[in-house]
Amino acid sequence: MSESTAPALTLPAGAAGSRIVGIGHHQPEKVMTNDDIAQLVETNDEWIRSRTGIVTRHVAADHVTVADMATGAARHALDDAGVPASDVDLVVVATTTAFDRSPNTAGRVAYALRTGVQPGASTPEGEDEPDLRGVVGPAVIDLNTACSGFAYAVGVADQAIRAGSARTAVVIGSEKLTAVTDWSDRSSCILTADGAGAVVLQASDTPAVGPVVWGSEPEITPAVRIEAPADKFVQDGRAVFKWAITRAADRARRVVEASGLTLDDIGVLVAHQANLRIIEPLAKGLGLEDRVVVTDITESGNTSAASIPMGLSKWWHSGKVPAGTPALLFGFGGGFTWAGQVVITPSR
Numbered sequence: 001m002s003e004s005t006a007p008a009l010t011l012p013a014g015a016a017g018s019r020i021v022g023i024g025h026h027q028p029e030k031v032m033t034n035d036d037i038a039q040l041v042e043t044n045d046e047w048i049r050s051r052t053g054i055v056t057r058h059v060a061a062d063h064v065t066v067a068d069m070a071t072g073a074a075r076h077a078l079d080d081a082g083v084p085a086s087d088v089d090l091v092v093v094a095t096t097t098a099f100d101r102s103p104n105t106a107g108r109v110a111y112a113l114r115t116g117v118q119p120g121a122s123t124p125e126g127e128d129e130p131d132l133r134g135v136v137g138p139a140v141i142d143l144n145t146a147c148s149g150f151a152y153a154v155g156v157a158d159q160a161i162r163a164g165s166a167r168t169a170v171v172i173g174s175e176k177l178t179a180v181t182d183w184s185d186r187s188s189c190i191l192t193a194d195g196a197g198a199v200v201l202q203a204s205d206t207p208a209v210g211p212v213v214w215g216s217e218p219e220i221t222p223a224v225r226i227e228a229p230a231d232k233f234v235q236d237g238r239a240v241f242k243w244a245i246t247r248a249a250d251r252a253r254r255v256v257e258a259s260g261l262t263l264d265d266i267g268v269l270v271a272h273q274a275n276l277r278i279i280e281p282l283a284k285g286l287g288l289e290d291r292v293v294v295t296d297i298t299e300s301g302n303t304s305a306a307s308i309p310m311g312l313s314k315w316w317h318s319g320k321v322p323a324g325t326p327a328l329l330f331g332f333g334g335g336f337t338w339a340g341q342v343v344i345t346p347s348r
Contacts, residue, residue: 011163011164012163012164012165013164014161014162014163014164014165014203015161015162015164015167015203015204015205016162016204016205016206016207017158017161017162017203017204017205017206017207017208017209018157018158018161018162018169018201018202018203018204018207018208018209019201019202019204019206019207019208019209019344019346020199020200020201020208020209020343020344020345020346021081021083021200021201021202021346022077022078022079022080022081022082022083022199022200022346023076023077023080023197023198023199023200023309023312023313023316023317023346024073024074024075024076024077024078024079024080024197024198024199024313025073025076025195025196025197025198025309025310025313025314025317026069026070026071026072026073026076026195026196026197027058027069027194027195027196027300027310028058028059028060028061028064028069028194028195029058030058030059030060030061031056031057031058031059032056032057032058032059032193033045033055033056034048034049034054034055034056034190037189037190040183040184040189041183041184041185041186041189041190042186043186043190048190051190051275051277052190052191052275052276052277052297053275053276053277053279053295053297053298054190054191054276054297054298054301054302055298055299056298056299056300056301057192057193057194057299057300057301057302058193058194058195058300058301059178059193059194060176060178060179060194064176064194065098065100065118065176066095066097066098066099066105066174066175066176066196067098067100067105067108067109067112067118067174068118069174069175069176069194069195069196069306070093070095070105070108070109070172070174070196070198071108071109071112071113071118072196073172073174073196073197073198073306073309073310073313074091074109074113074170074172074198075113076198076313077170077198077199077200077313078113078170078200080200080317081200081202083168083200083202085113085114086114087167087168088110088113088138088168088169088170088200089138089139089166089167089168089169090138090139090141090157090160090161090165090166090168090169090170091106091107091109091110091138091139091140091141091169091170091172092106092141092142092143092153092156092157092169092170092171092172093105093106093109093141093142093143093153093172093173093174094142094143094144094145094149094150094152094153094171094172094173094174094305095142095143095144095149095173095174095175095304095305096144096145096146096149096175096226096304096305096334097175097176097177097179097180097226097304098142098174099179103119103140104140104141104142105142105174106140106141106142106172107119107140109140109170109172110137110138110140111137113170114130114132114135114137115130115132138166139160139165139166141153141156143156145305145334145335145337145339146224146304146305146333146334146335146337147224147272147274147302147304147305147307147331147332147333147334147337148214148272148305148331148332148333148335148337148338148339149173149304149305149331150171150172150173150197150305150306150307150308150309150329150331151212151214151308151329151330151331151339151340151341152212152214152331152337152339153171153172153173153305154171154199154201154209154212154329154341154343155211155212155214155339155341156212157169157171157201158201158209158211158212158341159212161201161202161203166203167202167203168200168201168202168203169200169201169202170198170199170200170201171198171199171200171201171309172196172197172198172309173196173197173198173303173304173305173306173307173308173309173310174195174196174197174305174306175194175195175196175303175304175305175306176194177192177193177194177233177302177303177304178192178193178194179194180192180226180231180232180233181232181233182232182233182234185232185234187235187237188233188234188235191274191275191301191302192233192301192302192303193300193301193302193303194303194306195300195303195306195310196306196309196310197306197307197308197309197310197311197312197313198309198313199309199312208343208344209341209343209344210255210258210259210260210261210341210342210343211258211259211341212339212340212341213251213254213255213258213339213340213341214337214338214339214340215251215337215338215339216335216336216337216338217243217247217336217337217338219336220236220239220240220243220336221335221336222236223235223236223239223240223243223334223336224236224240224333224334224335224336225334226334235334240274240333240336241275241277241278243332243336244274244275244278244281244282244332245278245281248278248282248285248330248332248338249282249285249286251330251332251338251340252271252282252286252328252330252340253286255328255330255340255341255342256328256342259326259341259342261326261342263286263287263288265326266286266288266291266326266327266328266342267291267292267322267325267326267327268291268292268293268294268321268322268325268326268327268328268345269282269283269286269288269291269292269293269294269327269328269330270294270308270311270312270327270328270329270330271283271294271308271328271330271331271332272307272308272330272331272332272333273294273295273296273297273300273301273302273303273307273308273311274297274302274307274332274333275297275302276295276297276298279293279295279297280293280295282330286328288328292315292320292321292322294311294312294315294320294321295311296310296311296314296315297311300314304333304334305331307331308329308330308331312327312329316345321345322345323345323346323347323348324344324345324346324347325344325345326342326343326344326345327342327343327344327345328340328342329341329342329343
């Protein structure tokens, strides 16, 4: 059959774009200070602050999973948006620390949002077992590009909405980095932390999520690793720092240019919370140091794919991020990958 005689396919009519309508986060209760770290390795509060900017970080209990934290962030974002879980037709979770293969993390989140429990868990006493017969749940996708994962995930969800494959998406970054931390390695254990952040995206006649711009850096692919059999976080800090100082601003400029805006239009910078010594020079290199620059790294540490949505959510809910303003999201890290987009912050 030739191309001219093949039956024509019908494509769904997608939306013009998407917009963020809700933002949420979840952090474990346990807080670990620099003094606590000093009980494990030879270091001190001043040394850690001066080299990373980190003062505290949150650490999940052994029984808490990546899916648990992702679900908490998703619920917060849905509550913020005023959107019921039954309206969600796509869940995308960015993570590099989920140990369960199947159901994937996004599937676990979708189930928990409907039932209140993780798959396989018992329904709380006094509650009826939910009847899910005939229920068509959302599409569920796990995505792993490490620290740039949330920006990748937003790009995938936005494109799905514009293609007509979804109308309402929950996009989550969730990590339990402490589970892959070598607590005897001073160079890495001072950085890692746990948590999750999420946004709700909905179809919109007026696009408020710019096109994702993404890529990788083959030259430093091995710079950040979590590899079998050790399954521990290892990085070449000098290589990462050199790339961030010399090339990150160029990649971030490409993101802004793709949105049709200029750096003068950007009101908020939400970069991956890798290190304060990276975030501040990046802001200065972009000429954004006098804008709102999210620096949640100081109290949350490095949470990989969770750092952008969690930092955005914490600052949004505290009133530090203005409504209706262009925000540059830019992630980079393991792989070595980078990605970003410009989004318009929601109305309050």
